[in-house]
């Protein structure tokens with residue numbers, strides 16, 4: 383996809399994510415979830431047991447890490463609380479980065495946050511990181527996965543790690559529990575094509591925290607097959623070292639689907655820059 387077409391989607395998503403971030407803040411307040419309080423505690427981490435175990439096995443100590451599509455930075459800050467020497471979080475949303483900077487100030491950690499479209503990250507961040515983390519609902523926002531991993535690969539130092547904890551592409555065939563097509567008696571019903579190429583156009587919001595729908599700015603997200611994920615990583619000089627599939631949900635969208643443990647809903651991929 384050419385840069386101009388990518389921008390058409392990512393510029394719109396910037397607006398949609400600014401709007402959604404404010405909704406998320408409101409939803410957290412209603413649930414009495416206070417991130418400022420949590421990140422004022424020494425060593426606080428919002429990462430779950432699967433990602434924590436994998437990151438500890440790889441070892442964060444002494445590493446300069448980055449998170450691309452970091453949203454409000456809670457995972458980026460957690461990486462430093464789990465031992466990373468320093469971290470940089472990148473995200474397109476002005477509101478998310480504003481919140482991330484506030485949390486960084488409160489937690490007093492060695493963390494920097496940059497508002498940028500991932501596709502615009504330039505030379506100043508090339509060859510800079512020992513580990514890049516991508517997690518929970520980030521890759522679906524990328525109109526062009528190959529260009530995305532081209533940027534990620536350039537940001538990694540040789541022998542640096544790429545760690546991804548994401549929705550399994552199998553999820554793209556299912557309706558989430560907040561979609562009209564969702565059938566509570568048959569949550570695993572295949573509804574969408576695994577090979578869909580056109581973008582999903584969203585106009586009812588991205589409130590996965592509060593679960594509300596609202597008339598929103600238009601957002602665009604994308605289906606990426608496992609083939610596309612693997613080839614985009616390997617094709618950009620990152621050797622895939624490990625790939626592990628799980629049956630648990632990593633968002634609040636597939637809670638009913640995970641109950642039977644029958645289908646892959648998430649995965650961890652570890653790669654190394656050659």
Ligand SMILES: C[S@@+](CC[C@H](N)C(=O)[O-])C[C@H]1O[C@@H](n2cnc3c(N)ncnc32)[C@H](O)[C@@H]1O
Pocket residue numbers: 392395399450451452453454457472473474475478498499500501517518519520523524
């Ligand atoms: C579902 S969040 C994933 C982040 C994190 N795992 C979380 O749950 O908070 C997706 C993030 O990707 C960001 N994003 C979407 N498109 C982007 C782009 N082109 N460049 C940088 N960030 C982008 C959004 O602003 C949003 O914060």
